[in-house]
Each structure stands twice: as C-alpha cells, then as structure tokens.
Amino acid sequence: MKHKLTRLFLATFVCVFSAAVFADEQPGAIGRGSSKVDYYKIECFDDGNGATELLHLTIRDRNGINANSVFSAMVLKGTLALSTTDNGPDGDARISPVIRTRGGDGLYDVLVSKSRAAADDYELEFHCLASNNRHTGTSMLPLIQNQ
Helix, strand or coil: HHHHHHHHHHHHHHHHHHHCCCCCEEEEEECCHHHHCEEEEEECCCCCCCEEEEEEEEEEECCCCCCCCCCEEEEEEEEEEEEEEEECCCCCCCCCCCEECCCEEEEEEEEEECCCCCCEEEEEEEEEEEECCCCCCCCCCCCCECC
C-alpha cells in the first residue's frame, strides 16, 4: 500500500510540475489560406510578485505539419505594437527573436499569421514580467479567433 501511495504522490507531483512549467506556452494551428490569423488576449497582473512591466513573447514553427510557412506574431497594447518572425525551417529548435512589449498590467492582443496558403502549426511562448524580471500573473483568455 505504501508503494502505491508513493507512486501516486510522484505521479501527481509530475503532473502538477509539468503544468506549471508549460503554463505559458500555447500551441496552435492555422488552416489553409495565407490571409488567416489567430487572435489571442493575454492578461498580465500583479500576483504578489509586483506589477507587470512587460510581456515577453516568442513564436516557433512546430514540426507537426511541414508546410514551409514562416510564422509571425504581433503584440498590441494601447499605442504599442511589436512583431517577431520565426524564419527557421519547420520544426527546428530555433525560436523567433524575443519581443518585450512594455505595456504594464492589463490585456495584450496577440495576432499570429503565416506566409503560405497551406495549413501549418506553431507554438507561442509568453511570460508577463515585473521590472525585476520576476514572473507575474499571466493568463491567456479563450481564443478570440481561430482560423
């Protein structure tokens, strides 16, 4: 019985730890058509680690679909707009350059687009950070537009 409880505890710990590590990653896919866009809202807030200074974001072309697309992500907050592009081949380990949108606490609009008409998949990585680079509250709202 003790052995089963230990295994259950370890399995629960691994699941909780894995969820915490990958909590700020969002996989997605865009269907056929080069003008399609996925639209997200990310909320940054003070969770006890201080007020948010910026949203840190990258995008990566995943290797699930080999469509040779180039993915871009744009972050909008108030009068700020920044973008980044993953120019590497499909499924490579490289990510786009980091964009750091200094918009403080609140909602950030994130738009994801691709360059080719074929369907393809991607992964966003994002973190809300305080001025001391501590991770602040980060929440992705339900997908606004899924194309």
